[in-house]
Amino acid sequence: MKFKSPPVNSLSLDFLTEFCISLEKLENDRACRGVILTSAVPKIFSSGLDITEMCGKSTEHYAEFWRAVQEMWLRLYSSNMVTVAAVNGSSPAGGCLIALTCDYRIMAENPKFSIGLNEAQLGIVAPFWFKDTFVNVVGHRVAERSLQLGSLHSAPEAHRIGLVDELVPEEKLKDRATAVMQQWLALPDHARQLTKTMMRKAVLDRLVAHREEDVQNFISFISKESIQKSLRMYMEMLKKKKS
Numbered sequence: 001m002k003f004k005s006p007p008v009n010s011l012s013l014d015f016l017t018e019f020c021i022s023l024e025k026l027e028n029d030r031a032c033r034g035v036i037l038t039s040a041v042p043k044i045f046s047s048g049l050d051i052t053e054m055c056g057k058s059t060e061h062y063a064e065f066w067r068a069v070q071e072m073w074l075r076l077y078s079s080n081m082v083t084v085a086a087v088n089g090s091s092p093a094g095g096c097l098i099a100l101t102c103d104y105r106i107m108a109e110n111p112k113f114s115i116g117l118n119e120a121q122l123g124i125v126a127p128f129w130f131k132d133t134f135v136n137v138v139g140h141r142v143a144e145r146s147l148q149l150g151s152l153h154s155a156p157e158a159h160r161i162g163l164v165d166e167l168v169p170e171e172k173l174k175d176r177a178t179a180v181m182q183q184w185l186a187l188p189d190h191a192r193q194l195t196k197t198m199m200r201k202a203v204l205d206r207l208v209a210h211r212e213e214d215v216q217n218f219i220s221f222i223s224k225e226s227i228q229k230s231l232r233m234y235m236e237m238l239k240k241k242k243s
């Protein structure tokens, strides 16, 4: 599956809805046992949640948007398919979450590409299930430091801390992702799927049990004037960086 929402594959409500529909179709297709996620936009895997969806909108809109973010994560983290992220560009925040939610991450070894949960830099907080997914990949200490600092890690650093499983030259990314997929698909599906469920169930159950509470927390957090101001300033900073 190739993300193609230029300029930066930001995760808008439309993007998330289409992503979930596509995943559901693949999940229900018995012939499909695995999916490789990558980007058709040069240099960017995904710029994370679309910030414009979280600025100056109604409470109803925030609720709908956040449910779509939750749905994307719940579907991908609990997928029966083998999921491989072929990270061919930068991947901050929600983009990093997509990669972390997969079974395996391969990143192009370009040191200009960065990845991480940088929410703190925007003055916002990564929700508990972003944090739980991160901890499950890199461990508590690395996750704590990285989250508090809102770090964006260069590709080599991301590999060093275990955020990505391997680095390959960009032109070899597709072949390597295919080889990894074949390796994972060589196992009997039922054994691999039950193992995956065992490893991820507690974290998935936690969001399922607190889903509505999480929506309400998001709404009350994102509606604060101080948070709206931080997001507006961040968007302005992104625009200024260009000029």
Ligand SMILES: CCCCC/C=C\C/C=C\C/C=C/C(=O)SCCNC(=O)CCNC(=O)[C@H](O)C(C)(C)COP(=O)(O)OP(=O)(O)OC[C@H]1O[C@@H](n2cnc3c(N)ncnc32)[C@H](O)[C@@H]1OP(=O)(O)O
Binding pocket: 007, 008, 010, 011, 044, 046, 047, 048, 049, 050, 051, 052, 090, 092, 093, 094, 095, 118, 119, 122, 124, 125, 126, 127, 217, 218, 221, 222, 235, 238, 239, 242
């Ligand atoms: C305690 C209770 C807690 C409850 C929980 C509450 C809150 C938490 C909520 C949410 C968690 C948030 C998760 C997120 O994902 S937030 C998004 C974080 N993303 C980023 O920080 C990335 C920002 N973007 C960049 O760094 C760069 O754009 C890039 C991806 C590195 C690409 O750089 P490049 O130079 O190639 O492009 P531009 O910077 O010129 O960007 C082009 C164009 O796109 C716009 N844009 C970029 N990113 C986003 C985005 N995420 N959303 C919307 N728009 C984006 C950018 O402004 C430019 O627009 P323009 O109009 O100027 O062309």
